Amino acid sequence: MTELSLTILPETPKDAQAIERLHERTFGPGRFVLSAYRLREHVDHLLDVSFTARIGTLLVGSVRQLPVTIGDTPALMLGPLTVEPPFRSRGVGRALLERAINDARAKGHRLIVLVGDEPYYARVGFKPVPKGRMTMPGPVDYSRLLVMELVDGAAEGVSGPILPDWSKAI
Secondary structure (H helix, E strand, O other): OOOOOEEEEEOOHHHHHHHHHHHHHHHOHHHHHOHHHHHHOOOOOOHHHOEEEEEOOEEEEEEEEEEEEEOOEEEEEEEEEEEOHHHOOOOHHHHHHHHHHHHHHHOOOOEEEEEOOHHHHHHHOOEEOOOOOEEOOOOOOHHHEEEEEOOOOOOOOOOEEEEEOHHHOO
16 A cells, blocks of 8 residues: 555644544444543543544544543543544554654653553553553443553552543533
8 A cells, every 4th residue: 555645633623523423433323332431521632632634634533632530640531543444554543642642741741541452552552550440430341441651650559530630621
């Protein structure tokens, strides 16, 4: 395959409808019952660490990050990360992840959590959360709960429920 001319840009409010349609196509209506979506109902994601991927003017991917707390510790929850099916396995998701992680680190965030496939996310540094250290509302497969330290040692001693960061509510 030829290389894609990919542009990663910060998400803007005018991207919302196109991203929602992308989520609808890739995740379907069942996405609303997932624990991570339950958290997203209460606090908006942060535009300065959420990104879109485009080829020309075509939106081909998106990643969002939501402010959460783990116990009393502020963190980000990454997701959803999605790429249009014809553009998967071509580096789009990886480019979105790297931009989201690097910008979060540059903006002073210390931890990112997500619910996802360990083999995929381990490639950029996510690790399983030790059993029983963190909880989420609703049903969740805790073997898929992953964490990344943006600062060495940032996850040490962090435990408790993962909840929306109410201080960031609009």
